[in-house]
Amino acid sequence: MMSCEQARGADTPSPCPHARSREGCVDCKVRLLSICAALDAGELCELESLSHPACFEPRTTLFLQDEPAEIVYNVTDGVVRLYRLLPDGRRQIVGFALPGDFLGLSMADRFGFSADAVTRVTTCRFPREVFSAFVDTKPHLLRRLHEFASHELSLAQDQMVLLGRRTAEEKVASFLMSLRDRWARVTGASVTVPLPMGRQDIADFLGLTIETVSRTLTRLARERALLIVPDGVRLLDLPRLERLAVA
Amino acid sequence: MMSCEQARGADTPSPCPHARSREGCVDCKVRLLSICAALDAGELCELESLSHPACFEPRTTLFLQDEPAEIVYNVTDGVVRLYRLLPDGRRQIVGFALPGDFLGLSMADRFGFSADAVTRVTTCRFPREVFSAFVDTKPHLLRRLHEFASHELSLAQDQMVLLGRRTAEEKVASFLMSLRDRWARVTGASVTVPLPMGRQDIADFLGLTIETVSRTLTRLARERALLIVPDGVRLLDLPRLERLAVA
DNA sequence: CGTTGAGTTGACCATCGTCAACAGGAGTGG
DNA sequence: CCACTCCTGTTGACGATGGTCAACTCAACG
Numbered sequence: 086m087m088s089c090e091q092a093r094g095a096d097t098p099s100p101c102p103h104a105r106s107r108e109g110c111v112d113c114k115v116r117l118l119s120i121c122a123a124l125d126a127g128e129l130c131e132l133e134s135l136s137h138p139a140c141f142e143p144r145t146t147l148f149l150q151d152e153p154a155e156i157v158y159n160v161t162d163g164v165v166r167l168y169r170l171l172p173d174g175r176r177q178i179v180g181f182a183l184p185g186d187f188l189g190l191s192m193a194d195r196f197g198f199s200a201d202a203v204t205r206v207t208t209c210r211f212p213r214e215v216f217s218a219f220v221d222t223k224p225h226l227l228r229r230l231h232e233f234a235s236h237e238l239s240l241a242q243d244q245m246v247l248l249g250r251r252t253a254e255e256k257v258a259s260f261l262m263s264l265r266d267r268w269a270r271v272t273g274a275s276v277t278v279p280l281p282m283g284r285q286d287i288a289d290f291l292g293l294t295i296e297t298v299s300r301t302l303t304r305l306a307r308e309r310a311l312l313i314v315p316d317g318v319r320l321l322d323l324p325r326l327e328r329l330a331v332a
Numbered sequence: 333m334m335s336c337e338q339a340r341g342a343d344t345p346s347p348c349p350h351a352r353s354r355e356g357c358v359d360c361k362v363r364l365l366s367i368c369a370a371l372d373a374g375e376l377c378e379l380e381s382l383s384h385p386a387c388f389e390p391r392t393t394l395f396l397q398d399e400p401a402e403i404v405y406n407v408t409d410g411v412v413r414l415y416r417l418l419p420d421g422r423r424q425i426v427g428f429a430l431p432g433d434f435l436g437l438s439m440a441d442r443f444g445f446s447a448d449a450v451t452r453v454t455t456c457r458f459p460r461e462v463f464s465a466f467v468d469t470k471p472h473l474l475r476r477l478h479e480f481a482s483h484e485l486s487l488a489q490d491q492m493v494l495l496g497r498r499t500a501e502e503k504v505a506s507f508l509m510s511l512r513d514r515w516a517r518v519t520g521a522s523v524t525v526p527l528p529m530g531r532q533d534i535a536d537f538l539g540l541t542i543e544t545v546s547r548t549l550t551r552l553a554r555e556r557a558l559l560i561v562p563d564g565v566r567l568l569d570l571p572r573l574e575r576l577a578v579a
Numbered sequence: 580c581g582t583t584g585a586g587t588t589g590a591c592c593a594t595c596g597t598c599a600a601c602a603g604g605a606g607t608g609g
Numbered sequence: 610c611c612a613c614t615c616c617t618g619t620t621g622a623c624g625a626t627g628g629t630c631a632a633c634t635c636a637a638c639g
Contacts, residue, residue: 235438249539292496
């Protein structure tokens with residue numbers, strides 16, 4: 086499980102050619118999804134002056150659990166996996182960050198999980214101390230951060246129900262449906278759900294093995310509930326999947 | 333699983349004779365553990381004027397998932413179980429609230445889970461709108477709420493690792509160790525861990541069945557890792573339990 | 580002294596994990 | 610261009626962990 090070597094992306098972020106020059110925060114396509122939606126034009130401009138764009142190649146690390154959280158991240162494009170490891174190497178993915186998600190919500194001095202890029206990822210980064218000071222002058226931004234954290238907590242509780250009380254088939258169906266809903270906010274509704282993460286990532290998110298994930302997807306495909314396409318699935322029998330994914 | 337009838341406590345909170353008359357917030361024994369520690373004497377007094385003490389008998393309901401969150405709660409004594417149900421009755425307990433814990437951290441307009449009293453529980457209650465308005469005038473209190481929520485999120489992620497990637501024996505050991513640590517903050521350190529919740533509650537928290545919890549505890553007791561006492565366990569072989577509970 | 584409900588224990592079994600083999604695509608070098 | 614490796618994903622055979630079902634103990638309570 087997880088034997089791959091991973092390049093460290095954070096120390097040498099790719100120059101990410103057009104990350105800043107191309108557009109400002111005002112034109113940012115995830116602004117309304119992200120914490121930034123709490124800011125007016127002037128505040129946005131202030132925040133922009135504090136931001137450092139950075140992008141990460143697939144399979145590079147943004148940060149590691151327990152390391153000092155010098156930097157917080159706003160994900161503007163791509164998918165990031167967030168995970169914790171047990172000493173013997175077992176891994177639990179605690180979430181996937183999509184465009185608009187914020188890493189470092191807690192503003193604690195250390196990261197509570199590790200994060201690495203699944204796809205090519207672009208981010209706005211902020212030195213944590215600077216960002217924290219900025220937040221202290223903007224109570225409505227703190228409110229927004231708190232709403233985001235509360236939403237994360239609710240998702241975490243959903244995931245507890247899934248991990249503790251659902252069968253493999255229900256887990257896979259729930260995962261697909263909730264990922265579909267999250268993509269809908271970013272890219273618009275679609276019955277085709279992109280799965281940029283590998284089967285091992287899905288397994289480590291659902292508390293299953295890669296074989297069980299593979300078998301379950303195959304079976305759902307054989308029974309015409311979905312169609313496996315390159316890097317994703319197309320949902321066919323929505324009522325059935327909905328039924329499996331309830332609550 | 334969970335077939336017991338439950339009285340509704342919230343509509344008819346017991347008078348709770350000495351809840352307010354006995355002591356004010358200044359003398360509250362969980363003040364320093366709770367969100368109230370963020371307040372100075374004057375603010376505490378303000379908040380006190382907004383609070384309504386209430387207590388709940390064992391097995392009564394504080395509130396139900398998805399119902400409008402008219403009230404938020406500060407638990408001052410006792411243990412509350414927080415849970416979500418699947419339509420078919422499967423239950424996942426997402427946490428146990430101990431003295432000092434706050435229910436309604438998210439300040440969302442509906443509760444994300446149901447809550448009922450395990451022991452006799454005493455609380456300070458606040459109308460949510462009133463509390464929310466109070467928070468809006470006290471950014472440092474919002475900070476504290478946010479820290480509490482962030483801590484909850486971190487605990488939720490611990491629980492995801494536990495549910496997704498640990499064996500029954502590891503789950504039980506982790507549960508006991510982390511409960512011991514939480515009690516330590518409230519009642520002081522001890523190798524005797526009170527377990528006021530029943531086996532079914534523990535099972536529904538750990539993603540196991542009551543039989544597996546019972547068997548696992550019995551085995552750990554037979555192997556002298558712990559001693560089962562009325563309403564709790566005494567931890568004997570701490571190194572071994574620590575090893576099972578790592579990370 | 581019977582009833583009830585929680586907890587324990589045993590026998591059996593199913594779901595999912597383990598181990599192994601195989602398929603197919605991407606990249607590499609002769 | 611082809612052979613080769615590497616990696617991811619799929620599939621099958623088998624087994625173990627933990628679930629299911631049932632019986633039993635015991636304390637609390639009337």
